[in-house]
Amino acid sequence: MIIDTKIDITALRAKFPILHTEVNGKPLVYLDNGASSQKPQSVIDAISRYYEAENSNIHRGVHTLSANATMAYEEVRKKVQRFINARYDHEVIFTSGTTGGINLVASSFGEKFIGKDDEILITAMEHHSNIVPWQMLCERKGAKLQVIPISDEGEIDLKDVERLLTAKTKLVSVVHISNSLGTVNPVSEIIRMAHANGTPVLIDGAQAAHHTPVDVQALDCDFYAFSAHKMYGPTGVGILYGKEEYLNAMPPYQGGGDMIKTVSFAKTEYNELPFKFEAGTPHIAGGIGLGAAIDFINSIGFEAISAHEKEVMQYAISTLGTISGLRQIGTAKKRAGVVSFLLDGIHPYDAGVILDKMGIAVRTGHHCTQPIMDRFGIPGTVRASFAVYTTKQEVDKLAEGLERVVRMFK
């Protein structure tokens, strides 16, 4: 069978209404996909349709609407299960996003499995969401946060992983793809090494789930967290995958409705997986939107997505390389989705303001990864981040914009 990996980019872009709008009087060039991707009409329609025709609370009512909404929501859980190839659908927990998922693990797994003098191992390229929850946990428990250093290229050395994995290491939590450097981490190797040490691993997949197929069984990760809004779905909803054995052993995260079996003032019996971790009415419309986003991704297929994104990424790396005074921050051998850079003598904020005036949306600043900026001794970077609908022409427009920025600040 011949798989067509060529994307009809015009037809694809036509599915995203916002890509045809103007910003500051200029056609939008949206290169801030690392912060949040845009939504195709099918996702927007799925959310509208839910509110127009299906809205009601789930897991509760006997009436038809409630039953339909419950079915639709639970269908999405199964869809996510297939999307990440989880063994069971009850290993798929709906959260508010990647941050929500990591906090769930920090709170619940941390409560049960982390004690005084234990260690949690992260890398120096983590997003604040994969640093601060562990710091808070360490403070509560008297545990210690250990950090795998990164090289000037923005890569970790597996020898450091080996060195830092000790009998005290009770959890490893690493980012799959770095949001500020674009580094694709060797997560399979890290997981293998951690497991050889008897240590479970959480993968922060916020920047990965839409760029690369995720197979949690092949990876053998113990937790995997990601957000819908970075993969063409709505904000406010995400997924935490967890291995059944851990999820069963962990205490509930938040208390409330839906997570209980029976409640009396003497004792409450908790619900089974996955509901044990889903207290309160969830973001039902968000879940439905996530389902539509997965359908959208599946309709293109990861083979085509990866091929297109690789091409755009390579083009961006070489095109930006021709701009004098531009220094790329993060030059790992394996990179995806993100090019971070600085223009000689020009503050990222200044570059971002001028690009915005030209209708070009990039992210500037520390990208919630201050330790990385400290590591490189810089105030922040300009970051262009790509999605399946990004074109080479948009990269050209960015390059033209940057040339203009350089001229203006000289």
Place this chain on the structure above:
Amino acid sequence: MENTIADREAEVVEEFGMFTDWMDKYEYIISLGKELPLIEESKKTDDLLIKGCQSRVWLHAKMENGKVVFTADSDAIITKGVISLLIRVLSGQSPESIINTELTFVERIGLKEHLSPTRSNGLVSMIKQMKLYALAFKAQHNGQ
């Protein structure tokens, strides 16, 4: 230069009225940013620092003949350009008038976005800090 804050605001607004396109306007702001007298690197101490998420601002204030004199700096040029306008309007004014003023010129010259809290460039905090300095000088003066 005995003109009031309102006079100076009007002056800036008139100046910016000449620009018809954003490019000219920003080139002017950039030139203002480059001209702004710098705070010496050694004097950029943490007590003068106003932390923005995106750019950093250092603000210094002193009293001279009953007027507040501000000097400021930033690591971003556009932020510095806007700072230079704020200083032009507020520096050399009495504490009283600084405390009581409601600045409108930034909005009138179409740079309101730079004073949005979401920009996190330190400018919003800087204006607040300018007023706090004025308040402190006034209290000091009253206490004497």
